[in-house]
Amino acid sequence: MMKLLPNIKERLRRTYFSMGNFYAIFLTFTVLIPVFTNFITSNNSVSTSVDPSIPSFFYGIAIGIVLVTSGFNSSIQFGTSRKTIFVAYIITTVIISISMIVINLFLSIGIRQISWIKNIEVTSAAFHLSQYSLGVLVFDFVLIMIGFSFGILIGLIIKRVKKEYLLIIGTILMFTPALVSYIVERLSHDVQQQLLTFISVITGAENRNIWALITMILVITIMLHLGSWLIIRRQPVK
Amino acid sequence: MYFKFDEEKPLYLQIAQQIEDAILQGIYKPGDQIPSTTEVSKDYRINPATVLKGMNILVNKNLIEKKRGLGMFVTQDSQTEILENRQTNFYTDYVLDTVKRAQELNINLNELQNLIKKGYENE
Amino acid sequence: MSKIQIIDINKSYGKKHVLKNINLTFEENKIYGLLGRNGAGKSTLMNLISNREFPTNGEITLNGEVVTENEKALSQIYLSSEKSLFNHDAKIKRIFKTAESYYGSFNWKLAIEMIEKFDVDINSKFGKLSTGYSSITKLIIALCIPAKFIFLDEPILGLDANHRDLFYEFLIETYQEQPRTFVVATHIIEEMEKLFEHIIIIKDGMVIDDVDLDELLNSCAIIEGSGSIIDNFTKDLDVYYESKVIGMKRIYAKNFPSISDAPDGINIRRMNLQEYFVGRTN
Numbered sequence: 119m120m121k122l123l124p125n126i127k128e129r130l131r132r133t134y135f136s137m138g139n140f141y142a143i144f145l146t147f148t149v150l151i152p153v154f155t156n157f158i159t160s161n162n163s164v165s166t167s168v169d170p171s172i173p174s175f176f177y178g179i180a181i182g183i184v185l186v187t188s189g190f191n192s193s194i195q196f197g198t199s200r201k202t203i204f205v206a207y208i209i210t211t212v213i214i215s216i217s218m219i220v221i222n223l224f225l226s227i228g229i230r231q232i233s234w235i236k237n238i239e240v241t242s243a244a245f246h247l248s249q250y251s252l253g254v255l256v257f258d259f260v261l262i263m264i265g266f267s268f269g270i271l272i273g274l275i276i277k278r279v280k281k282e283y284l285l286i287i288g289t290i291l292m293f294t295p296a297l298v299s300y301i302v303e304r305l306s307h308d309v310q311q312q313l314l315t316f317i318s319v320i321t322g323a324e325n326r327n328i329w330a331l332i333t334m335i336l337v338i339t340i341m342l343h344l345g346s347w348l349i350i351r352r353q354p355v356k
Numbered sequence: 357m358y359f360k361f362d363e364e365k366p367l368y369l370q371i372a373q374q375i376e377d378a379i380l381q382g383i384y385k386p387g388d389q390i391p392s393t394t395e396v397s398k399d400y401r402i403n404p405a406t407v408l409k410g411m412n413i414l415v416n417k418n419l420i421e422k423k424r425g426l427g428m429f430v431t432q433d434s435q436t437e438i439l440e441n442r443q444t445n446f447y448t449d450y451v452l453d454t455v456k457r458a459q460e461l462n463i464n465l466n467e468l469q470n471l472i473k474k475g476y477e478n479e
Numbered sequence: 480m481s482k483i484q485i486i487d488i489n490k491s492y493g494k495k496h497v498l499k500n501i502n503l504t505f506e507e508n509k510i511y512g513l514l515g516r517n518g519a520g521k522s523t524l525m526n527l528i529s530n531r532e533f534p535t536n537g538e539i540t541l542n543g544e545v546v547t548e549n550e551k552a553l554s555q556i557y558l559s560s561e562k563s564l565f566n567h568d569a570k571i572k573r574i575f576k577t578a579e580s581y582y583g584s585f586n587w588k589l590a591i592e593m594i595e596k597f598d599v600d601i602n603s604k605f606g607k608l609s610t611g612y613s614s615i616t617k618l619i620i621a622l623c624i625p626a627k628f629i630f631l632d633e634p635i636l637g638l639d640a641n642h643r644d645l646f647y648e649f650l651i652e653t654y655q656e657q658p659r660t661f662v663v664a665t666h667i668i669e670e671m672e673k674l675f676e677h678i679i680i681i682k683d684g685m686v687i688d689d690v691d692l693d694e695l696l697n698s699c700a701i702i703e704g705s706g707s708i709i710d711n712f713t714k715d716l717d718v719y720y721e722s723k724v725i726g727m728k729r730i731y732a733k734n735f736p737s738i739s740d741a742p743d744g745i746n747i748r749r750m751n752l753q754e755y756f757v758g759r760t761n
Contacts, residue, residue: 197626403674
């Protein structure tokens with residue numbers, strides 16, 4: 119795995135750069151513009167409470183795709199094995215995810231400290247808690263990680279699958295939610311109840327247990343990575 | 357009937373010949389350094405190994421010598437050696453051919469001798 | 480002695496059998512010409528050697544170790560291909576630095592010389608370069624990394640005559656200063672012919688020639704003459720190609736004896752590599 123370090127350094131370099139872009143855009147729209155509006159109207163009427171978790175999740179997907187579609191080829195050009203490339207992806211995404219939650223944490227604490235910013239908050243977590251706890255932090259972390267793992271898998275599928283098939287897959291994916299709800303509606307009431315209970319237990323909604331949700335997300339992330347590994351290990355560069 | 361390959365010899369032989377020609381003409385005098393393998397390769401876009409092969413032929417004939425760390429140099433007796441060599445080969449290299457052509461054109465020995473005399477007088 | 484061995488390599492894409500039982504050796508410190516018509520399989524072969532694609536059958540080794548997915552072996556092998564795998568947004572300077580970090584070293588002295596002579600703007604983005612400068616940039620990288628086996632697929636694509644000359648000069652110079660193996664796959668045979676020591680010709684996915692260039696050209700001849708005279712003369716020869724020239728036939732023969740009796744009306748001469756190639760792959 120001798121090329122691991124240069125690979126990671128290169129991935130991080132490029133990803134940190136785009137992360138900078140992400141935060142610049144995010145903060146501009148969610149903080150700077152409301153602050154500016156408040157400042158102009160000088161009555162602090164705008165009040166926002168933004169949560170970077172969900173945007174970070176989507177950012178993870180986007181960067182995951184970019185890592186694969188633009189980084190893979192040049193790694194191969196310089197003699198990297200696919201195993202090393204894959205490990206580098208995972209390590210890079212872990213480092214970036216940790217970086218992001220640290221930044222998000224500082225943002226939420228920091229913005230609160232700035233006295234002339236009124237009524238504008240940066241928070242975290244789908245549970246709308248405006249206080250950080252370990253569970254919430256870990257939740258944010260795995261949320262970004264699963265975003266990355268989706269992105270990497272999607273990127274690899276795009277690279278591997280012929281264009282015609284991509285269209286078919288895309289169409290099927292679009293109709294999946296409709297299909298699922300159609301099937302669920304046809305189930306008996308009892309089965310529906312059982313399904314609901316099952317989902318609320320594994321997502322932790324039932325016991326308000328964030329760790330169950332975290333575990334579920336981690337499991338899905340690992341499965342996605344497994345799928346990615348299966349594709350990447352024989353991925354040709356033509 | 358006698359024939360030989362038209363013009364082109366293997367590249368390394370041509371290189372050897374060109375350096376010999378240059379020595380004969382005095383372009384490289386005894387003791388002079390001749391261009392290095394790299395220089396010749398670059399000038400003519402030839403693989404250095406081929407150039408070296410050509411030069412080694414001359415080294416073996418003792419026309420040039422390798423001085424460690426410095427390069428290839430023309431040996432003292434090279435000019436005279438080449439001259440003698442070519443004089444010896446003159447018969448096979450040129451005379452036989454000319455005689456053959458003369459015979460094809462029905463030029464007899466006497467006529468040929470007159471032509472040769474004319475050639476010398478023209479100098 | 481370092482060497483790359485191609486052992487019983489086969490490559491198929493579905494039903495299409497692109498490389499058939501390829502067996503080759505690339506020795507250290509030699510300049511090879513890898514020739515073949517479009518679609519013959521040269522690029523595919525080089526893709527397999529450089530771990531871009533996987534063989535369907537067979538293996539490729541460097542000093543006995545299998546090359547596929549092997550980073551230690553791959554650090555000694557480099558392919559500069561027609562298709563650029565570099566990040567199009569990256570500046571040239573950055574790509575050089577990236578190469579340095581992957582290979583541990585980079586011949587900056589040579590790179591700077593080449594940048595100056597070729598007049599490269601190292602702050603330009605790779606994706607914005609013309610075909611010529613894209614080739615030049617790729618060449619600089621190929622010549623400046625410390626790998627021992629460098630494969631160049633159509634290296635002079637888009638280069639004007641002056642730049643081609645420069646390229647040959649740099650290639651020869653670096654070949655002398657740091658001997659390593661260069662394998663050049665090209666259609667521009669005439670210009671590069673004298674640089675090759677060893678020739679490999681691929682036709683329809685198979686190796687039809689794997690030979691020292693001098694040996695090859697020493698043993699072939701082009702025989703020109705008219706009608707029955709030439710047919711009679713060449714009937715016992717190993718003829719591999721025939722063509723018609725104004726009023727005459729031109730015969731390409733292999734394993735030609737160096738001296739023989741030839742009747743009037745027959746012209747015999749050596750051929751150059753391009754002539755050999757055209758006849759051999761027609």
